[in-house]
Amino acid sequence: MHSEYGYNKFLGAWIPLRLPSSSLVISVLLVLCSTITSTTFGYDGSMINGLNILPSYINYFSLTPATTGLNTASLWIGGCIAGLTYGKITDAIGRRPALFWAAICTLVAVILQTAAQNVAMFVVARIILGFGTSASGLTGPAYLAETLPLHWRGWGLGVFNDFYYVGGLIAAGITFGTSSMSSTWAWRIPSLIQGIFSILCIVILPFIPESPRWLLFRGRKDEAHLVLAQTYSNGNLDDKVVLAQLKEIEDTFEHEKNAGETLSVMQIFRTRTARKRVLLAVSAAVFSTIAGNVIASYYLGSMLTNAGISSTTKQLQINIILNAFCLVCSIFGTYYIDRWGRKMTAVISTTLLTVFLFLVGALTKVFGNSNNTSGVYATVAMIFLFQGAYSIGWTPVLYLYPPEVLNYPIRANGMGVFQFFLNGAALLIVFTMPVSLASIGWKTYMINGAWDILMLFAILYYWIETKGRTLEEIDELIEGKKHSDVPDLEKIIKGEGMLSVESEFREKENLDSEH
Template sequence: MAFAPWKSIPGWLVLWALNLFSGIALIYEGYNQGVMGSVNSIPGYIDKMQIGTNGKITNVTKQGGIVAVYYFGAMFGCFTGGRLADRSGRKLAIIVGSLFAVVGGSLQAGAQNSDMILCARVIAGFGIGFINTVTPAWVSELAVAHTRGASFALVFCANYTGITIAYWIGYGLKNYSTSFRWRFPLAFQVVPTVILLLTVWFLPESPRWLMAKGRRSEAVEILAKIRGDVPLEDPGLMAEIEQLDATVESSNHKRYRFCNVTFGRHSGKLHLGRRVALAVGIMLMMEWTGILAITVYASTLFSQAGYDSNKAGWLSGLVNTIGVPATIAGIFTIDRFGRRISMYFGFSIQSVALFLSAGLGRLGQLNPDGAAAYGAASVSMVFIFTFFFAQTVLMIAFFYPTEIWPQEIRAFGNSYAVFGWAVGCGITTLVIPSMFASLQWKTLMVFASFNIACLPLVYLFFPETNGRTLEEINLLFMADSPLVFANEKAFADRLSQAGGDMAEAERRLAAELDAPENKVAHV
């Protein structure tokens, strides 16, 4: 820690700088998703990439493939980035991921044919696999338990900010007839990653990662700084450090090998395989809500509602802009109501909004005289969907997986969530053009049904993490049953056996995991 300029800065400012840095990382993620929504409909791009002729798309499969291949790169980048982040630190992983993102973004902007942009999007996707894996884990490690959700919501405003910037840049360039109209938006994605590369050197490492690596004094110093320059004898700081001391173990344990984590082998009471299912599952649920039909193909959606290209363009920008205040609203609800209730509310409202949007769109087709009114009503439902999605399901899907993993492999564990995100995005962006072409208004009904199907999954399998420290959450996976209520009972029983002392319950769990029969499982 020879180069540590953060030491001379007030603690609250260091924490804000860390969160701002994380926000810039998420701007890149949001921008990259949104930019293809505007670029996809540009005649020059369509002809250059040979997905159509004379500015009209004729090959919807190829159109979806160019969008989807980005997520193919992310599938590999997430696991590489997660392992690097847990072994060598959050900062190094961000640096490596940003370098890939810069190269991929630059090549996309200079693409001369579809083969070149496909390769460029794979490289950029590999980089976002790093960034998406590390950034949410870093945010969760910095926050205190009772405001962890709000802290993440504040940072996650940047995600929709990135999407919004992408759409409004695309709309602002609509009168350009040269390749600049699509090359500049693709080039602009490099800006946030360059900022990341220039600023990451000035920030402190994650204190929880340092603790897991045996660098206790550095971890304590940073933790005291970001908790507001509190003295080392501060009761709250001492309690947090005590919990960290009680839970740290080697990340080289056999249970943390890739195959063993994936299939839950050798994890005993930690039930790592169950956490993989939850991390992947919540991302798949989020991506199949129908949000990508709005984020990536908003122009197509509004065109089918009867609007001309100009109006469809600014409506696309506006509907994604509403995600920013919606995410801000989540700051005040995600910790107050918890993860489970927020997801119940989000999936319910989203399904109703999509059913209504589809039905109203169909009525507009059947009643041409009232098409304008029905189209407006259908579009308003899309706005309602976007608002509640951004406030609830979106943030929780990215945040929840960072909470449920042991500290030793938190970034690697979050890789599974990013893998689920990449699979969900890849499949959905690939098939949406074909769905719109064949199903039209029924496409939204398909996604509405997916939202309904998510409700019982949340009820049965996703335990509440709100208000619990990251160290306590291991105790939520003690039961052999995957059902929420069995695990809540096991949590309460272990706490009771420890006399209500959470740190003692964690120490007992750590001792149990390090029992003689488990020691042979180390590498």
Template sequence: MADQVRDTRNSLSKARLSHDTMEKKGQHIDVDDVDGLDPSPETYAAIMETTKPDPRGPGYIRLYLLAGSLFLCSTFNGFDTSLMGSINALPNYTEYFGLPASGNASTGIVFAIFQVGQMCAALFIWMTDWYGRTWHIFFGCLGVCIGTIVTALSTNLPMFIGGRFLLSFFATWAQTASPLYLVEISPAAYRGTIAGAYNTFYNIGSLLATSSVYGCHLHLADRGDLDWRIPLWLQMVCPGILCCLIKFFPESPRFLIAQDQHEKAEEIIVKYHANGDPNHPIVALQMKEMLGTVQGSQKASWKDIFDLRVLVETRASRYRLMLNVAFSWFGQFSGNNIISYYLPLMLNGIGITDTNTKLILNIVYAVIGWVFSMVGARLHDVVGRRKMLIGSTLGMTICLTLVAAGAAGKVEYGNSSAATMSIVFIFIFGAVFATGYTPMQPIYPAEVVSNKMRAKAMGTFKLTAGAAGFLNTFVGPIALSSIGYWFYVFFVFWDSFEMAFMYFFFVETKGMTLEELDAIFEAKNPRKASVEVKKVQKRIIKEEGVHEGLGV
């Protein structure tokens, strides 16, 4: 193994696209736009065309089970979002803490403290490079259990808010390290499906929360504060389960490579990517690529918290950071949080005031979101990230336009049909967002950054998402009360801007290893390079096969 490691260190070259081959086939690409992409006879795409491992083999089955367990981390935010939205509709809860049912600044800070906790926790994500991904997930889950106990036992509003801060702080630890881990351990061909499915369990958490609140309110509404305290206690079930399981999981192979534990990293690739075959070409390729990324680098230490130069040291890293920050903001500030947190208040505004009806509609919204997000997770590996994100943003813009129109019809003219239309398109908006955005929210920000940037960039992701979420959840109830449907109109224009930004700047990551993406970001125009490379590759595979040696 030692000899192989030395050989791979010395022989590694980035996965690149052959300009000469392209010209022979009559496919022309602007060399300036894909500068630095050279031939490579063995790439991930070429290996998958000729010796594709069985995705139903024993190693892949183990990987699916491992990933499925880790999906429990994704339920944390979905549970909290829908839990708070649902109990905010319960008279027992609002009366206990002296909160107005219509929402004000006090209501906003109860919701928004979750985003404050996210932003504070984001400063510690770098620790995943120090002691590993699985330990960070473990401590995060343990902290969520502690925060849940504080909130469930709260006797006053400050204690409740403090518990929610703790819960959010540690949930962010687990939720940031989990997608980072999944992106690094998943094979490139199925990364969008496996890692993308992670965030779809946001809706499972949402479904669990809304169902528990509905059931408790239905049967315990006359039993004091039990109808909202019991759902709060249930918030520790998923983190408790994962806390018991996570240390049985293997570490990320890329973290192990960075720690000079090459044999362990290779064992994981063999087991989970090659179904136990150590001679499969995919093993040698990925070991070459991963070893190449750590040449000349040092192990992470606690001092690295102060060194953020890796995020901005080159033009490529700055472009990567831009995509990370942009999509982090878009994922929280596209009208989705307003609907998720304040669906009961929105239903109030269009004439639906019955508590049970609002809770049932919350459940339906969660079910629709989960079904469509699961479909979207698979489509991102089939259609591609760019097309999915641009298409879903267009759909969201149309939906919000019609939601605003329907709300205006109800408010200005008392039109019941307009109110019904508004509700329908609220749910269609949820389905469209879930299909395009939900699977990629924590995944695309992790894909577009390099291995040495990833931990700090995921901290940036959470910091940005927390800021956007805070703005949404704190300002949301005030804006809805003050300007009503015009708040939806604002998001119509904002989502239009997002769509244009994605078209001009977002890079396609479908089907490429994390290391192969390094070559794409070295191009003069990474967005154009990623799109053109995929087009040419697809055409040559169809016409000539892969025996001549394809690029990325």
């Protein structure tokens, strides 16, 4: 273990820094620390899904369809606030301290939610919880995209959101286990356990480095060089891949600064290419939310009741099995995302989930609340296939694509806009869904499926493919030009163009030292 660089007090010197010597270990810890966000979020979704089935929770708060929607959807009010504010904080204090404070915020919210005495207190706690989880959701993907080596980025950011179902599976098991309690601890215990994930994030932070791009942007080149070596080559500063990546980032930052690009919020609107980048990121946020998975993620009980399964025990058991199934599907999609590409993965996922959502609607209409057992279980099977199709593509793509298409000057604030639209769309859908399911039932799925078709055409027409490229090389796809003469990193890793990289880097180092 070693720690070769430090921070000034404002930027996190109080967070210990003891880095492992292995690049593989550092990459794994980076992913684990950042995935705490999606684990907490997945836990929350599954927990609320389970609570919305529990009579002790419903009766304690005397819930109606409107207050059920408010209790559930208030999470995204805080998320919208984080989206508008936390990007600037992340740029100012660094990715690592920003994750720490987001975790602290989440812990405070968990305590308040567990102790809630009425709907108002529960809603306030969930607003704070939404702020904390979305602050982490803004910082974590940017941090991973900037710090993980190229060959780990697809897997790392894909797994980032796969852990949603790890949290979901844990919550489903806990809510099932506490469902037999008659006291309020039936829902307070699941709420309290939610804080464990934020504690794990804080525990891991001393063993992972700051983003090398964040360091380099602030002129801390030696520290950025060291972090790249620690993540790519077990600390070897002279590794050709490390030198190439450092020069590529340096050249790109120099171009961006010469072009007058800043870290201000207005930068995301200043140029046509910046607006295109943000629009691509926002499209992932909106499309993933309106696809229809929100219904099964938060109101599975209503879906199953409409399908003909009203037993609380059966609904909770199905919730456990569904989360396990979705976890397997998301890992499968993550495994293939660097082969299929981000765009094609989203296309495959959207096509399949649209078909299955229409089938859920049709089967619910024909067999809902009927005595036809085969028809009822066919409906449940379609719900599983729909959620599986969503998990294969949208689960890994959601937090992988946006930080890839956003360049450094707008990455943190752009992820803030991403979180704002993600939470805003979720707030609208989650708040209105109980009313829609109660009022028009199966027609809800048909309406949702119709806009999924439009979403599919938008992806086919507008999205770009980012696989196999560093964050700086993606500039060429969006701006039509790469801002460094270093060969693409994937070619260097394969042994092409290696001799020129080291000599160019050393020549630049000598010129810098002369000045």
